[in-house]
Amino acid sequence: MAKRNEIDYERSIHGSVLKRLMTYVKPYWHFMTFSFILVLCITGFELYRPILVGKAIDLFIGTGNFNDIKKIAFIYFLVLIGSFVCNFLQTWILQLTGQSIIYNIRQEVFEHVHNLSLRFFDITPVGRIVTRITNDVEALNEMYANILVKLFKNSVKIIGLALVMISIDVKLSFYGFLLLPLIIGLTILFKSISRATYREVRTKITVINTYLSEHLSGMKLIQIFAREKEKYEEFKGKSAELFHANYKEMMVFAIFRPSIYILSVIALVIIIGVGGNSVLKGAISIGTLYIFIQYIGSFFDPIQELAEQLGTLQSAMASAEKIFTIIDEKPLIVNTNEPKNLPDVKGRIEFDHVWFAYEEENWILKDVSFVIEPGQRAAFVGATGAGKSSILNLIGRYYDIQRGKITIDGVDIKELSTDQLRGAIGQVQQDVFIFTGDIKSNIRLKKESISDDEVKQAAKYVNAAGFIENLNHTYEEAVTERGATLSAGQRQLLSFARTLAYDPAILVMDEATANIDTETEQIIQDALEKLMEGRTTIMVAHRLSTIQHADKILVMHKGQIRETGTHQELLNFGGIYKKLYELQLQS
Structure with missing residues (x-):
C-alpha cells in the first residue's frame, strides 16, 4: 500500500x-x-x-x-x-x-x-x-x-x-x-x-x-x-x-x-x-x-x-x-509563530488529562494526570507496553498528544520552541548511540560552547574519566560507528557525561542502567546522586532496586496510572507495585 x-x-x-x-x-x-x-x-x-x-x-x-x-x-x-x-x-x-x-x-x-x-x-x-x-x-x-x-x-x-x-x-x-x-x-x-x-x-x-x-x-x-x-x-x-x-x-x-x-x-x-x-x-x-x-x-x-x-x-x-x-513530508511537530520563552527553567512538569496514541485511537496513554515538582525524583514502573517510555517522549515533545495538556513551569510545551524545550531536558536512553569520531566529539556533539575542560569535568563527574584516560589517545581516541569498540557500560558512561555537559534542568532516564553490570552501576550511582541534585529527574526502570529512593513512584498499567507513592507506601498498599517487587525478589 x-x-x-x-x-x-x-x-x-x-x-x-x-x-x-x-x-x-x-x-x-x-x-x-x-x-x-x-x-x-x-x-x-x-x-x-x-x-x-x-x-x-x-x-x-x-x-x-x-x-x-x-x-x-x-x-x-x-x-x-x-x-x-x-x-x-x-x-x-x-x-x-x-x-x-x-x-x-x-x-x-x-x-x-x-x-x-x-x-x-x-x-x-x-x-x-x-x-x-x-x-x-x-x-x-x-x-x-x-x-x-x-x-x-x-x-x-x-x-x-x-x-x-x-x-x-x-x-x-x-x-x-x-x-x-x-x-x-x-x-x-x-x-x-x-x-x-x-x-x-x-x-x-x-x-x-x-x-x-x-x-x-x-x-x-x-x-x-x-x-x-x-x-x-x-x-x-x-x-x-x-x-x-x-x-x-x-x-x-x-x-x-x-x-x-x-x-x-x-x-x-x-x-x-x-x-x-x-x-x-x-x-x-x-x-x-x-x-x-x-x-x-x-x-x-x-x-x-x-x-x-x-x-x-x-x-x-x-x-x-x-x-x-x-x-513535501510535513513535520508533525511545529513551533508556534511566537513561542514563549522561559528564562530560567525550574522543572515543574504537569500532565493534565493526557490522551495519546501513535495511530488513530489505539490509545497508549488514557487520561493520565500527575505533577512532578521542581527537584523531585519521579520514577515510572510497570509492565512492558504500559506507556512509560511514551511519557518520556511526550515531555520532550517528540510526539504531540491528542487530548489534554502538558506543561513545564506552568507553560504549555506547545507554546515553547522545541529548541528551548529539548535544551532544558537531558535524556539518557538504554540504547546509547555513539557516532563515528572520537570520545570528545561524542560528549560535546558539535556544541562548540562546551570547552575541553567542561568535557573532562563532566566525564570525571560520572566516573567515565577512569576508562577514558586509560585509552591510548584519551579524549581523542577514535571510536567507530555505534561505539563497537566500547563496552555497553562504557557507552552508557559516555551517555551520562554527554548529558551532564549540556547541564539540563530536567533529567530523563529510560532504563539508563539496564545494560550496566553491577560493579559499573555502583560506580555511577554516586555520580547520579550528585547529578540529580537540584534537578527534576524522571526515571523509567524495570529493576525496582534502582528507583527505591525516588520521591515519587508512579505505577503504570495499560496506559493509566494505577498507583502513586514512595517505595514503602506502595509496598504497604499491597497492589501492583508490591506484586512486581515480590516477583523480582523471587527471580
Whole structure:
C-alpha cells in the first residue's frame, strides 16, 4: 500500500517537478544565461566550419587561387580557437553551477529530514532516506551540469542546420528531411518507454539500499542464528530485480540508438544519390554537396543526442519526484509563530488529562494526570507496553498528544520552541548511540560552547574519566560507528557525561542502567546522586532496586496510572507495585 501511494504521489506531482527544479537555478541564472550565449557561439562555429570547407573545395576546383584558400584556412583556424575557448568556458561554468545547485539541494533535504518528526523515522526505512539524499540527489547533477544546456544546444543546432540547408538548396533539403517524421515518432516512443524504465531502476535501487542498510546493521543477529545463506539468497533476488531493471533500460538504448543511426545512414545515401546527380547535371557545386553531406551527419546526431538527453532528463525527473516526496513530508511537530520563552527553567512538569496514541485511537496513554515538582525524583514502573517510555517522549515533545495538556513551569510545551524545550531536558536512553569520531566529539556533539575542560569535568563527574584516560589517545581516541569498540557500560558512561555537559534542568532516564553490570552501576550511582541534585529527574526502570529512593513512584498499567507513592507506601498498599517487587525478589 505504501509503495503504491508513493508511485501515485510521484505521478501526481510530475507536472510541477520541472518547475520546482528550475527554482534552484534562479540564484545562478546569470551563469546559465552566459552559458546559453556561449552555446549560441559554439553552434555558430560548428555550422560555419562546413561552409568554409565547401568554399575552399569550390575555390580549389574552380579558380585554384591558393591565396584565397589560405585566407579561408586562417579563418577556419580562428573559428577552431573560438570554439575551444567557448567550450572551455561553458564546461567550467556549467560544472561549477551544477555542483553548487546539487550542494544546495543536498543541504536542503538533509536539513528538512532533521526537522521531521520521530514518527516519520518510525515508519520510513533508513536506506530509503539515504538513497534520497545521496543517489537521487546526485542523479540531478547531470541534468543541471549538462542536460539543460545541451538540450538548448541541440535544439538550436537542429533549427540552425535546417535553416541553413533550406537557404542553400530547398530541393536537396526536402530529401534530407524525408525520414524526419519517422525519427520524431521513434523519439516520442523512446521518451515514454524510458521514463517507465528509469522510474523502475530508481525504485529498485531504493529497495536494495534499504535492504543493505537494515541487514548490515543486523549482521551480528544474522550470524548468531546462522542465516547467512538464506539472507544471501534473499539479497540475490533483490539484486536480480535491479539487474533486470537496468537490463531493460539498456535495451531501450540499444534499440533506439542503432535505429536512429540506420535512418541517418539512409538519409545520407539519399543525399549522396540525389546530390551526386545534381552535381553531374551542374545544378549544384561539389562544395555544396560536401556541405549537405556534413550537415546531414550533423543533423541526425543532435536528434539522437536530444532523445538520449530527454531520457537522462526522465531519470533526473524520476529522482526528483522521489526527493520531493521527502521535501513535501510535513513535520508533525511545529513551533508556534511566537513561542514563549522561559528564562530560567525550574522543572515543574504537569500532565493534565493526557490522551495519546501513535495511530488513530489505539490509545497508549488514557487520561493520565500527575505533577512532578521542581527537584523531585519521579520514577515510572510497570509492565512492558504500559506507556512509560511514551511519557518520556511526550515531555520532550517528540510526539504531540491528542487530548489534554502538558506543561513545564506552568507553560504549555506547545507554546515553547522545541529548541528551548529539548535544551532544558537531558535524556539518557538504554540504547546509547555513539557516532563515528572520537570520545570528545561524542560528549560535546558539535556544541562548540562546551570547552575541553567542561568535557573532562563532566566525564570525571560520572566516573567515565577512569576508562577514558586509560585509552591510548584519551579524549581523542577514535571510536567507530555505534561505539563497537566500547563496552555497553562504557557507552552508557559516555551517555551520562554527554548529558551532564549540556547541564539540563530536567533529567530523563529510560532504563539508563539496564545494560550496566553491577560493579559499573555502583560506580555511577554516586555520580547520579550528585547529578540529580537540584534537578527534576524522571526515571523509567524495570529493576525496582534502582528507583527505591525516588520521591515519587508512579505505577503504570495499560496506559493509566494505577498507583502513586514512595517505595514503602506502595509496598504497604499491597497492589501492583508490591506484586512486581515480590516477583523480582523471587527471580
